[in-house]
Amino acid sequence: MADIHNKEVDKLSGVETTGHEWDGLKELNNPLPKWWLYSFYICIVWAIGYWVLYPSWPMISGYTSGVLGNSQRADAIAAYEAGIEARSEFADKIVAASLEEIKADQSLLEFASANGAAAFGDNCAPCHGTGATGFEGYPNLQDDTWIWGGSLDKIQTSILYGIRSGHDEAHVGDMPAFGRDELLSREEIDQVASFVAQKAGLEPKEGIDLAAGETLYADNCAACHGDDLKGIQDVGAPSLVSANYLYGKTLDAITAQIRNPRNGVMPAWEARLDPATIKSLTVYVHSFGGGQ
Ligand code: HEC
Numbered sequence: 525m526a527d528i529h530n531k532e533v534d535k536l537s538g539v540e541t542t543g544h545e546w547d548g549l550k551e552l553n554n555p556l557p558k559w560w561l562y563s564f565y566i567c568i569v570w571a572i573g574y575w576v577l578y579p580s581w582p583m584i585s586g587y588t589s590g591v592l593g594n595s596q597r598a599d600a601i602a603a604y605e606a607g608i609e610a611r612s613e614f615a616d617k618i619v620a621a622s623l624e625e626i627k628a629d630q631s632l633l634e635f636a637s638a639n640g641a642a643a644f645g646d647n648c649a650p651c652h653g654t655g656a657t658g659f660e661g662y663p664n665l666q667d668d669t670w671i672w673g674g675s676l677d678k679i680q681t682s683i684l685y686g687i688r689s690g691h692d693e694a695h696v697g698d699m700p701a702f703g704r705d706e707l708l709s710r711e712e713i714d715q716v717a718s719f720v721a722q723k724a725g726l727e728p729k730e731g732i733d734l735a736a737g738e739t740l741y742a743d744n745c746a747a748c749h750g751d752d753l754k755g756i757q758d759v760g761a762p763s764l765v766s767a768n769y770l771y772g773k774t775l776d777a778i779t780a781q782i783r784n785p786r787n788g789v790m791p792a793w794e795a796r797l798d799p800a801t802i803k804s805l806t807v808y809v810h811s812f813g814g815g816q
């Protein structure tokens with residue numbers, strides 16, 4: 525074992541041993557390099573300085589806070605509060621401005637679009653899709669086919685009060701259930717469905733009486749969908765000659781809608797979202813390209 529008097533000079537490396545020996549293995553006495561040693565001392569001094577200046581040691585409750593009073597938490601809170609303040613300043617401007625003024629003012633428009641996009645993702649995307657392209661029964665908001673109207677005011681009305689939502693100001697207007705309520709016979713429904721399908725560019729049912737369908741259309745449907753089948757936004761009756769159908773552009777889907785219409789419901793957002801968010805959403809949806 526260790527014997528200080530066993531020091532000797534190692535033949536191979538020319539370095540003195542410490543005199544320690546384990547099973548024939550001897551330890552060379554190589555001191556730490558100077559650069560290493562001094563770096564080590566500097567680190568110790570730096571660490572002590574750091575303890576004094578910055579938050580460092582955990583205590584029983586809390587921690588030593590350091591004489592500089594540095595706190596990332598306080599910085600984050602301050603930045604957050606500054607963000608809220610800037611946001612509410614913009615939100616106030618959005619509330620005060622008309623929809624047209626927001627569209628015309630670059631900085632308001634940018635804020636409204638960003639705010640609208642975030643609110644859309646949170647509230648509208650589940651029904652209208654993340655890209656606002658819709659699903660069956662949930663209209664595509666990207667195209668220029670509007671059921672209730674694509675002007676800024678009309679879009680805002682749809683969002684504020686909803687559609688068949690039960691809100692006093694909501695859009696109302698149900699399509700009658702011609703099949704379920706036996707307003708038309710099965711054959712008449714087939715005839716009018718084929719007439720609509722043909723006008724929409726689809727194949728009508730073979731051998732069907734299209735002239736009878738046309739008369740049925742004029743008597744039962746034109747009041748809501750228009751003589752030209754282009755729809756009437758005041759009653760929310762969609763165009764029947766547009767590229768996009770809400771419930772599918774096939775003869776079967778048209779027949780099903782005439783028998784038993786869905787009369788889709790869109791919730792009212794007036795009580796759920798603040799006025800700045802509703803205006804932001806309106807401008808955002810309007811800016812998709814289909815806005816009128
Ligand atoms: C629960 C599902 C649902 C949610 C959530 C929803 N919508 Fe709708 N939305 C609908 C349905 C269904 C319609 C179509 C109703 C109809 O006329 O048949 C519609 C219609 C609309 C229309 C009218 C489209 C047109 O062609 O006139 C707009 C605008 C609209 N939604 C915007 C929004 C916005 C903005 C949000 C988020 C704040 C939202 N919707 C959230 C279901 C929803």
Ligand code: HEC
Binds near residue numbers: 698700744760
């Ligand atoms: C009182 C007004 C009204 C009358 C009358 C009416 N509709 Fe409708 N129609 C609507 C409304 C409102 C909708 C959309 C409602 C919904 O979400 O189901 C609609 C939707 C449709 C659709 C689905 C369109 C799509 O985009 O998927 C078809 C097809 C249709 N109607 C055909 C007819 C035919 C054919 C008749 C006559 C036999 C008729 N409607 C009579 C109001 C009416």
